[in-house]
Each structure stands twice: as structure tokens, then as C-alpha cells.
Amino acid sequence: MRSLPTSTQLDSEQLLSRGRRVLATEVAAVQALEARLDGDFVAACQLLHDCRGRVVVTGMGKSGHIGNKIAATLASTGTPSFFLHPAEASHGDMGMITHDDVVVAISNSGETAELLTILPGIKRLGVPLIAMTGKAQSTLAKAAAAVLDVSVPEEACPHNLAPTASTTATLAMGDALAVAVLEARGFSEQDFARSHPGGSLGRRLLLHVEDVMRTGDQLPAVSPDTSLKEGLLEISRKGLGMTAVVDGQRRVLGIYTDGDLRRALDHPIDINAVRMRDVMTANPKTIPPKVLAAEAVHLMEKHRITQLLVTDAGNVLVGALNVHDLFRAGVM
Known part of the structure; x- marks a missing residue:
């Protein structure tokens, strides 16, 4: 050998x-x-x-x-x-x-x-x-x-x-x-992205909010008269870490997140008696569906939030997304 x-x-x-x-x-x-x-x-x-x-x-x-x-x-x-x-x-x-x-x-x-x-x-x-x-x-x-x-x-x-x-x-x-x-x-950057649709820049410049947002049955939404208990169940069912609070025409009135719940646990609260209108954050940050998903990233980073509601020109709820949706889409 x-x-x-x-x-x-x-x-x-x-x-x-x-x-x-x-x-x-x-x-x-x-x-x-x-x-x-x-x-x-x-x-x-x-x-x-x-x-x-x-x-x-x-x-x-x-x-x-x-x-x-x-x-x-x-x-x-x-x-x-x-x-x-x-x-x-x-x-x-x-x-x-x-x-x-x-x-x-x-x-x-x-x-x-x-x-x-x-x-x-x-x-x-x-x-x-x-x-x-x-x-x-x-x-x-x-x-x-x-x-x-x-x-x-x-x-x-x-x-x-x-x-x-x-x-x-x-x-x-x-x-x-x-x-x-x-x-x-x-x-332009947009021209470059069209030549690189599979790259990170392409995803950042070609993907719109409507391409990554949750819709239909995946969309968490409750009325302002819903109990906090039912609101928490909606958050759990939809898995976005929040729920929108909407009126009868599905116009956005507010938002309630799992972060709001953690803060609420510092005080005694009856989740059966309290209504969503009493605990929601009114006039939340929203984003239109036609803007670039990268703008959603910017908005989240600017306001230090991890969820966004998507609304049309009439403030009607049409979608929702969180930071994980943007990660999965390769925008972040």
C-alpha cells in the first residue's frame, strides 16, 4: 500500500x-x-x-x-x-x-x-x-x-x-x-427588480402588500361590542397576534394585540364583562393594499409595531399582515 x-x-x-x-x-x-x-x-x-x-x-x-x-x-x-x-x-x-x-x-x-x-x-x-x-x-x-x-x-x-x-x-x-x-x-431600481424577480431586491421592489396579506377566513375581526374573551379567541384562531375591531360596514375602528393583553394583565380585568371598544387602540396604523410590501416594513420599523391592518380608501378592512408574513415573503 x-x-x-x-x-x-x-x-x-x-x-x-x-x-x-x-x-x-x-x-x-x-x-x-x-x-x-x-x-x-x-x-x-x-x-x-x-x-x-x-x-x-x-x-x-x-x-x-x-x-x-x-x-x-x-x-x-x-x-x-x-x-x-x-x-x-x-x-x-x-x-x-x-x-x-x-x-x-x-x-x-x-x-x-x-x-x-x-x-x-x-x-x-x-x-x-x-x-x-x-x-x-x-x-x-x-x-x-x-x-x-x-x-x-x-x-x-x-x-x-x-x-x-x-x-x-x-x-x-x-x-x-x-x-x-x-x-x-x-x-431604476424597479427596472432592476424586474430583471431579478427571484432575488431579495426583486421581492422588495415587486411584492405589494396585497401579495402577502391575510384575507378571507384568515382575517381576524370582531365588533366593538364583542367581549374581550371572544376577542382573545379570535386572536388565537387566526394566529396573527391581533384582531381588528370593525363596525357593521367593516370600517376599522381599532386594533387589539397580544401586546395589549400582556399589558392588561397587570391590572384586574373581567374578560367576560369588558367589551372590545373599552380596550382597543383606536385609529390604528393601517396601510393600503397596492403599496409595496417594503413600505409595510418601513411603517412597522418606524412605529415599532409587528402587525398592520390593510384598508381601502374608505377605511374598510381588506387584509392584515404581521412581521412573520413579511419574513416568509423575503421582504425583510
Whole structure:
């Protein structure tokens, strides 16, 4: 049986020093980009903003991985985009590019063979080309309508070989493009949420109170003449920790919560004799059903309450919710 190799204890200080060197190298690479933002960056933003089709991002190897992320960022911030593998493009996928599109090609050397192969096809389509490259005089750069210089003086790799600082700089330039165009479009939080309906931001900006409130038989409500005993039974049955007190037209008169009960227990009280009108909190905080659920969170936090009644324009009870409903919906 072959013995396992013994583990070598690594030098902690050396590891920390190497990690800090890598971060410093990549920070410097990104900072250097700021001075290079010029007319070509403006032209690239204009092309993306005016694109009537989709932005097609392409690149090989590590540049391709970065391209995938840039395409995803563009798509989620209001610029329809997808990634096209350049090797697949030369074997039929060029048909995915239309006359209305814009192509963003990524290559540190600007001489990636798979990209150069599809350049004539892009030119024949008359599609604008944006190059993100580390070589401003490369074949790719010379074919482009706008050239974004993502060159770095050195990679973070000690051999200056593995794409590290260069891919970080390219990713940062892609983010700069996406966000600049996002702001030019007036892309809002609501627009972002529509692209991310499954995320926490999407839930916060898309869910309305009516989407999470309790209704129908789940809605606790009693009349003002109901005994406190019956009111407590209603609270227990509906499990919201409170009950609304309503008139004959179901207009809200007040609210009674389990917190009110705890405070009432400090004094002698006959739960059979006392009426709900005598113990309710009149004119409670309410919220309309059509507002964002996030507004319910804000109202609860502001007034330090954990339940809310939902009423229409006529103060008629239409729903109720508590903090647990908002947690379950992912709004908090």
C-alpha cells in the first residue's frame, strides 16, 4: 500500500505577503484604467445605448469567462446581451448576430485566432465592433469602432503569465461600461427588480402588500361590542397576534394585540364583562393594499409595531399582515 505524502507546513507570513502583493497589483491595474477613459469609452457607451438589437460579447479562454460576466451584467442592467463563443461562431453560431447588434470582442493580445476568424463576418454584417484589448495596435483594435485599453504593466502571477490583473481590469472596464449606460438610460431600481424577480431586491421592489396579506377566513375581526374573551379567541384562531375591531360596514375602528393583553394583565380585568371598544387602540396604523410590501416594513420599523391592518380608501378592512408574513415573503 502506497503511503500518503506528508503535509508541508506553509509559512503564514509568506502567504499573507503574497496575497497582499496580488491584491495591490490588481488594485493598481484597475486604478490605471481611470486615466484611459476617453472618447473611445464615450463612443462605446453610445453604441451600447443606441443598440436596437443585442450586445454580443465574445472572447476565448479567460477572456471568455470575463465576457460571460460582462454580458450578464449588461443584460441585468437594461442592455439586452448574450455571450457568443468565438470558436462556435465560426461553426454556425455567427447566425446569432444580426444587423441591429453590437459586438464586444475581448482579447488581451488582440490577436486571438478564433476572434480574427470571425472579424470578416462581423464586418460584412456592418455590425459595430467594440474591442477590449491590451494591445491598442493589434489586429482586433484596428478593426474596431471603439477601443478600450485594458492593458496592465504586469500580471499578479509571479511568472507574469496567468491572466490575473488583466482579467480583473477587463471586468472592471465592463462594469464601467454597463453602469455608465445604465445611468444614461435612467434604469431604476424597479427596472432592476424586474430583471431579478427571484432575488431579495426583486421581492422588495415587486411584492405589494396585497401579495402577502391575510384575507378571507384568515382575517381576524370582531365588533366593538364583542367581549374581550371572544376577542382573545379570535386572536388565537387566526394566529396573527391581533384582531381588528370593525363596525357593521367593516370600517376599522381599532386594533387589539397580544401586546395589549400582556399589558392588561397587570391590572384586574373581567374578560367576560369588558367589551372590545373599552380596550382597543383606536385609529390604528393601517396601510393600503397596492403599496409595496417594503413600505409595510418601513411603517412597522418606524412605529415599532409587528402587525398592520390593510384598508381601502374608505377605511374598510381588506387584509392584515404581521412581521412573520413579511419574513416568509423575503421582504425583510
